[in-house]
Amino acid sequence: MTVLQGYSSEIVRDETRLATGAGGTPAGALVTSARADAQVWKQAIDQMLHWKSSPSLFEANDQPDDDILDTAVDYAVDQMDSEDGDPAPTSIIPSGSGRVAMEWNDGPVTVVIEFIKLGVATMTEFRRGKLVRRSRLVRNPRSRQLELRG
Amino acid sequence: MSLISTSETQHEHEDVPPIDAGERLYRRLLLGWYKHGKPDPIPQKAFMPRPWVSEDRPGDYDGLSVNRACLTNIETAATRPDNGQKVDLVEFGVADLHEFGLSVIPKPLKADKSHAVIPELNSVDHCKLTELEKMEEWALALRKRAVLVFKA
Numbered sequence: 001m002t003v004l005q006g007y008s009s010e011i012v013r014d015e016t017r018l019a020t021g022a023g024g025t026p027a028g029a030l031v032t033s034a035r036a037d038a039q040v041w042k043q044a045i046d047q048m049l050h051w052k053s054s055p056s057l058f059e060a061n062d063q064p065d066d067d068i069l070d071t072a073v074d075y076a077v078d079q080m081d082s083e084d085g086d087p088a089p090t091s092i093i094p095s096g097s098g099r100v101a102m103e104w105n106d107g108p109v110t111v112v113i114e115f116i117k118l119g120v121a122t123m124t125e126f127r128r129g130k131l132v133r134r135s136r137l138v139r140n141p142r143s144r145q146l147e148l149r150g
Numbered sequence: 151m152s153l154i155s156t157s158e159t160q161h162e163h164e165d166v167p168p169i170d171a172g173e174r175l176y177r178r179l180l181l182g183w184y185k186h187g188k189p190d191p192i193p194q195k196a197f198m199p200r201p202w203v204s205e206d207r208p209g210d211y212d213g214l215s216v217n218r219a220c221l222t223n224i225e226t227a228a229t230r231p232d233n234g235q236k237v238d239l240v241e242f243g244v245a246d247l248h249e250f251g252l253s254v255i256p257k258p259l260k261a262d263k264s265h266a267v268i269p270e271l272n273s274v275d276h277c278k279l280t281e282l283e284k285m286e287e288w289a290l291a292l293r294k295r296a297v298l299v300f301k302a
Contacts, residue, residue, distance in 0.1 A: 040185060047183040059232050061200055061207070062180055091193045093182035096200030097209050097273075103193050110290065112194055126194075126290055131283050 003123065003137055003146055004086040004104070004111065040088035041080035048073050048092065048100070058094060065098035067118035071139065072100045075113075075121070075146055089113075113137065121146060166221065166258045169266065171244055174219040175254065176227040177296070179238040192240055192296050197289035202273040209273030216254065221264035228300040231261060239300035246295040250288050 051057060052069045064072075072092070079085030087104070095101040101114040110126040119139035125132050137146040179189055179196050189196070199210035217227045219241065228239040247254055252270050259265045271288065275281035 044183050044185075051181075056233075057181055059230070061209075088185060090186070090191065091182055091184050091189065093193050093195055094180050095195040095198065096180075097203045097207050099201065101193065101195040103195070105191055110194060114195070124286060126287070129287060129290055129294075131286050134283075 003113070003148060037085075037088040038080050041076055041085075044088060044092055045073055045076045045080065048076070051094070062094045062096055063098070064094045064100045065117075068098055068100055068115045071117075071119055071121065071146075072102070072115045074139075074144065075115070078145055119146075123148070166218075166256050166263050169218065169244060169254055169256060170220075171248065173244045174241055175244060175247075175266070176217040176219055176222070176224070176299070177215070177240050177242075178217075178228065178230070179240060181237065188301055189238055189240075189298060192293040192298065194286070194290045194293050196240070197271065197292040197296075198285060199271045199273045199276055201276050209276070210267075210271070211273045212257070213255075213267030213269040214271035215257075216266050216268060217262070217264040218256070218266055219264075222262070224300050227264070228302065236300075236302040238298060238302050240296040241299045242292060242296040246292065250291050252288060 048064075048069055051064055052066060052073075055063050058064075079088075089102040090105045092100065092102045095114055099114055099116050101112055103113075104111045108128045112124045112126075113121050114124075115121045121137040123133075123135045123137055125134075136149045138149050139145065140147050177196065179192070182189065182193065184190065197214065199214050202209045202211065219227070224239060228236050230237055244254055247268060252268055254266050254268050257265050257267045271285055276285060
């Protein structure tokens, strides 16, 4: 189960397929095939790798930390390679103090995953402008995938 | 047009006029990757302060930086002061801040008199969960009001 699926998000895209409710995923949650997005994910990954190799692109306070970029890239690669991975985000930006944030948008729903240190991210969901859920994502050392923690 | 009352006294910013409720503000966006080739929508984190990480990395402790449109121009506001590089620039209004209960105060710099900060969006409060949640919602609201006025 991808992090967006497990988070009850309703990020909707073209070329979607309905996910059957399982393990707490609410009925009606729509997910996409990562294959349609693989090329988009690759572009995003290439950009993040470029950031890592070109620190002069940013002011000192905004340059993403290598550990954090590695975690973000690992997550992106996992989604790109997985048949049912999360769709590519709308944007990926440095969010200051070494962090990186990915954002998804669909109508009233916005989800932001911010990578805050090696193997750790926070996930925040907004609906109609209100923060409705915040969770922590921690990389499972065995699977090396980011997993929801609370 | 009404004047904004600020927590700073007038004499501390004698060389810049007080902020007016009708003013427009600019904010530079960081270099990013955008699925649509441009910030559409503008990322929510673009309106969040740099977080406090340590004493050496205090983040935006005095507030979120913006530029007053009346004291600069788009070309200048879209130029990074450290290296002269052009970046994407968005615009929104002081009235938008007021609508959300936010303020803006002048913080002129030697090289940039248009500089101001939104004090409620600061890295110190970012460390407190209840304040952080408010900030997140404010940032989301502001990004919906902001308009891209310069694409690098």
